[in-house]
Amino acid sequence: MQSRSTPSTRAGGRPRSTEADTAILEATRQALVDLGWTKLTLGDVATRAGVAKTTLYRRWAGKSELVVDAVAELFDELELPDSGSLATDIEGVVLQFAALLGRPETKTALMAVVAESTTDEPLRERIRASIVDRQKRLVLAGRARAQDRGELPAEPDTAAAARTADLIFDVIAGAVVHRALVSAEPVDAEWAEQFTSLVLGGLSAVSGRGPTAVPSAPDTAP
Amino acid sequence: MQSRSTPSTRAGGRPRSTEADTAILEATRQALVDLGWTKLTLGDVATRAGVAKTTLYRRWAGKSELVVDAVAELFDELELPDSGSLATDIEGVVLQFAALLGRPETKTALMAVVAESTTDEPLRERIRASIVDRQKRLVLAGRARAQDRGELPAEPDTAAAARTADLIFDVIAGAVVHRALVSAEPVDAEWAEQFTSLVLGGLSAVSGRGPTAVPSAPDTAP
Amino acid sequence: MQSRSTPSTRAGGRPRSTEADTAILEATRQALVDLGWTKLTLGDVATRAGVAKTTLYRRWAGKSELVVDAVAELFDELELPDSGSLATDIEGVVLQFAALLGRPETKTALMAVVAESTTDEPLRERIRASIVDRQKRLVLAGRARAQDRGELPAEPDTAAAARTADLIFDVIAGAVVHRALVSAEPVDAEWAEQFTSLVLGGLSAVSGRGPTAVPSAPDTAP
Amino acid sequence: MQSRSTPSTRAGGRPRSTEADTAILEATRQALVDLGWTKLTLGDVATRAGVAKTTLYRRWAGKSELVVDAVAELFDELELPDSGSLATDIEGVVLQFAALLGRPETKTALMAVVAESTTDEPLRERIRASIVDRQKRLVLAGRARAQDRGELPAEPDTAAAARTADLIFDVIAGAVVHRALVSAEPVDAEWAEQFTSLVLGGLSAVSGRGPTAVPSAPDTAP
DNA sequence: ATCTAAACGAGACGGTACGTCCGGTCTTTTC
DNA sequence: GAAAAGACCGGACGTACCGTCTCGTTTAGAT
Incomplete structure (x- = not known):
């Protein structure tokens, strides 16, 4: 869905959680419903998704990109x-x-x-x-x-x-x-x-x- | 232009400056050009207009209302x-x-x-x-x-x-x-x-x- | 009590209200009781005394002077x-x-x-x-x-x-x-x-x- | 110096900077010398200490508490x-x-x-x-x-x-x-x-x- | 079975803007 | 010309998020 298409540098290390992706996008949509675009904050989305803020920033550049993917x-x-x-x-x-x-x-x-x-x-x-x-x-x-x-x-x-x-x-x-x-x-x-x-x-x-x-x-x- | 059309409670006190209105709206448009909607801040508009932030908040409820009037x-x-x-x-x-x-x-x-x-x-x-x-x-x-x-x-x-x-x-x-x-x-x-x-x-x-x-x-x- | 001891320039115009002095000092003491020194504001004292803020500043240089006189x-x-x-x-x-x-x-x-x-x-x-x-x-x-x-x-x-x-x-x-x-x-x-x-x-x-x-x-x- | 003496809830997260504590208290004393109690502002102390205002508020409840610790x-x-x-x-x-x-x-x-x-x-x-x-x-x-x-x-x-x-x-x-x-x-x-x-x-x-x-x-x- | 490197949670960090409040000043009309 | 009213500029307030950073802790894949 989003940016990391190529597994370019396939090195060792823990792979990213695909469940996190799903949870984040779903949390984003729910936050949009509850709060609207302006009052939606990435910290709140992270909390709703049960995920750390850093996990979110590792995948998306900012609020706009995340919301585009979510909708x-x-x-x-x-x-x-x-x-x-x-x-x-x-x-x-x-x-x-x-x-x-x-x-x-x-x-x-x-x-x-x-x-x-x-x-x-x-x-x-x-x-x-x-x-x-x-x-x-x-x-x-x-x-x-x-x-x-x-x-x-x-x-x-x-x-x-x-x-x-x-x-x-x-x-x-x-x-x-x-x-x-x-x-x-x-x-x-x-x-x-x-x-x-x-x-x-x-x-x-x-x-x-x-x-x-x-x-x-x-x-x-x- | 905006709300206070009726001189409803014409009481004593210093009247509002009409020049401030003009300056604020012009400053708002210029700030939109320079910064775009997201990075526009009311504090910056006030500075550009040579006006205190309170003067701005006395007339408009928020960023959206101000920008609507400006455009x-x-x-x-x-x-x-x-x-x-x-x-x-x-x-x-x-x-x-x-x-x-x-x-x-x-x-x-x-x-x-x-x-x-x-x-x-x-x-x-x-x-x-x-x-x-x-x-x-x-x-x-x-x-x-x-x-x-x-x-x-x-x-x-x-x-x-x-x-x-x-x-x-x-x-x-x-x-x-x-x-x-x-x-x-x-x-x-x-x-x-x-x-x-x-x-x-x-x-x-x-x-x-x-x-x-x-x-x-x-x-x-x- | 305070600054204007000498009626130096006894010129025309409306004389200052002595009742205002009394009301302001009493209001100051009451505000001290209700709010304490830090939260006491001159605007609030003026309101309590039924007096404009300008009247207050015409008589005292600031909060400290007013409070000294009041206590x-x-x-x-x-x-x-x-x-x-x-x-x-x-x-x-x-x-x-x-x-x-x-x-x-x-x-x-x-x-x-x-x-x-x-x-x-x-x-x-x-x-x-x-x-x-x-x-x-x-x-x-x-x-x-x-x-x-x-x-x-x-x-x-x-x-x-x-x-x-x-x-x-x-x-x-x-x-x-x-x-x-x-x-x-x-x-x-x-x-x-x-x-x-x-x-x-x-x-x-x-x-x-x-x-x-x-x-x-x-x-x-x- | 202040509240967190016991490492009570040793949870994850970045630990607080002890250098910030030192810098803030020293900056507070210097600001007191330069400005006096009344004109001292927490924003100014933060700037002097090379620290964000939030860091300061995370540790102290207000100006009074900070100054007590500093002196x-x-x-x-x-x-x-x-x-x-x-x-x-x-x-x-x-x-x-x-x-x-x-x-x-x-x-x-x-x-x-x-x-x-x-x-x-x-x-x-x-x-x-x-x-x-x-x-x-x-x-x-x-x-x-x-x-x-x-x-x-x-x-x-x-x-x-x-x-x-x-x-x-x-x-x-x-x-x-x-x-x-x-x-x-x-x-x-x-x-x-x-x-x-x-x-x-x-x-x-x-x-x-x-x-x-x-x-x-x-x-x-x- | 171990090693290892990246992802993870948690949360502190430097910043920036917020919207409010107050201090003092000024402008206007009324007395 | 003082007084009441209230708008004005300036500046600090304490809060909220931002996006980054440092921690200590998993966790899957490579060895």
Whole structure:
């Protein structure tokens, strides 16, 4: 999950406890729930995990890195539902993501680490690798499936395809986050439906960029 | 700017210095530029402003409230450009907002205070009143102007109109913020154009909610 | 009592309130009782006295000066009892002084201002004038009365007389203060009698400085 | 020096630095010399000692406790000179004590902590154990030596003996302190001689409690 | 079965910022 | 022009965490 991937200098000595890792990440999430990002302290996490502070610092560089790893695990739960149509697939993902953002540990941590990352480039990379990419694959998978179904045309220009995927991703993730955390309004089925309708309508305008018309939302067709 | 609007208990005593307010807010913005949200301390702001720490605490409850007020002033710069069409109006606003998010003080502060607000209801209200509403009025003004131009139909159902405005606002603000701060990719003219195209395309699908077609983007009409 | 003795610049304007003086000194004593020297603050005294802090600073230079004046008034209560013999006169004064030192305001304030005075010469003078001299006159009066009674011989050498008076004063005041505040043992009638016996015995040895014998303690001699 | 005498709970963890103790106490004495009791701050002491403020608070409860320990070490210097007679022994101790009181750190600190102790019982105990008892043993040792020499009779009644010792101690310590700090007059050889004469004269009156005469000052008798 | 080197718990360490309190000063309106 | 009110600057308070360091104690793998 985190930094020590290569057992580089495989020397003698006691190996690190994997149970400690698990306990620390779980303790971190619980501390986020109980205290929120700001009042969470590494000393408290160590105590909750039944671990010395040094053990914690041996593995993570600081609070931000630890929290990124702790919440990243939650993003593994996200998956693309195969609901039969692109529209309901999007609605499903939107609601899943909203449910994740509704959890207190995610809510308080996500914006905080993003804020940190604006002045910490390595942290931004870690967030991208651990969190953002986990979300973006859903967009890519959704498009592939829609293309399989024939709901979307195949993309001949791979550069343009990547650009469009990025756009769609920022629109979906951005809108849900903004609705949930900034506007602080509920992301319910009704909103998800209206939003999906907008995205699909816009998608044809964008990807089309010409006469490539697509039946955006099946329920709007009489 | 902040709390003491009503001269409620106009009693004796030395009045508060308005110059101090100005100096503190300016010092706060400069400290955000120099240090970022995390390393900014109220003691340092006080020193920069040539003011005692107590003066600062007499006016603001904490770091978050102060920073909200400091960056809120920057959002006054946003305005709706009258560029002749809804599409270019949106592109203009998007680029303006992106430019604002590109400034270091805004970049580091905005997500941070939003993160704080997830566990601080009064702070969320302050953000809504000071920042979010300042942005949302641009959406409302843009729609009104587009309706004047005939680009958009009048809305008979006011509740639905409000719902659509909120949706559009979350989509625009959310996408720009996500692109700029989470994906950390540039919000340039090209992206703005593509994004606007998506929004306008989706707008017809949403507000239409039926056969009410609108010449959203001139190039999509055959 | 304090600084403004001469109405020097009798100019126009509102005259100072004498009631304020009284209220401030009384409030100071009460604050000493409630809070002790260290926790006593001038702001609190002002509030108790129903007076603005500026009024307080217009009259006294600081906490020490104010407290000296406040407790000095208590020393006016000390007086030399005419009990018929030097021994009982001394015992009476000792017990009076001990009773004064037993009051919480005096107990906490006296050593504190003396401590301050070790690094503040004007304060030492104020203490001497307001407090010490009020005590020393009892010694002088007691000796004069004893000489009138014939218990002590007249002093031909005035310089030596002054020196002896100073010595006796330091011994009496010092011993009582030390017993009461440092050793924190009760200064009761038994102790006062034993101590007086020591002083009178020593007095003959000192003032005598030769064969000049004096009936040190008349009741102990058969 | 202070609380942790017993290695009670010998647990893990980094042991406390004994060098820090030494440095802090020395820095405290120097700060007393430079600043006096009132202006001494624990932050300044920490800086002088090259130590963090937390280290200081981990060991001492507050300014008073620290200063008591710092000045207590100085009282170890006091010792009973064996000068051949009780009178010169007393004079020697008086002058030693006066010299100690003349040092700026002692002068400013002693009365201050006594003042504090009037509203702080644990502090009073600390003063008694660290300072007062260090002085009182001189009185006891002086009496024992005088009894060995035959200058004073043996005491059959131990309770009365203790009472007398306490009295003598309060008289000597009290008189010297009062002369030096309150009257602010020099405690020189002349004063010491006169004072000693008084004490010895009084001693015979007290301990004698009858005709038990003692050659008060052997050098005055040819 | 021993050796060994790193991980571990505990907790003290030097720092930094916190938010509060107080000391004295000043500015304003009221008397 | 004094008085009440209260804002002002400055500075110390005692606390909380930070991230580092020194201890003595496991503990698995290499010998």
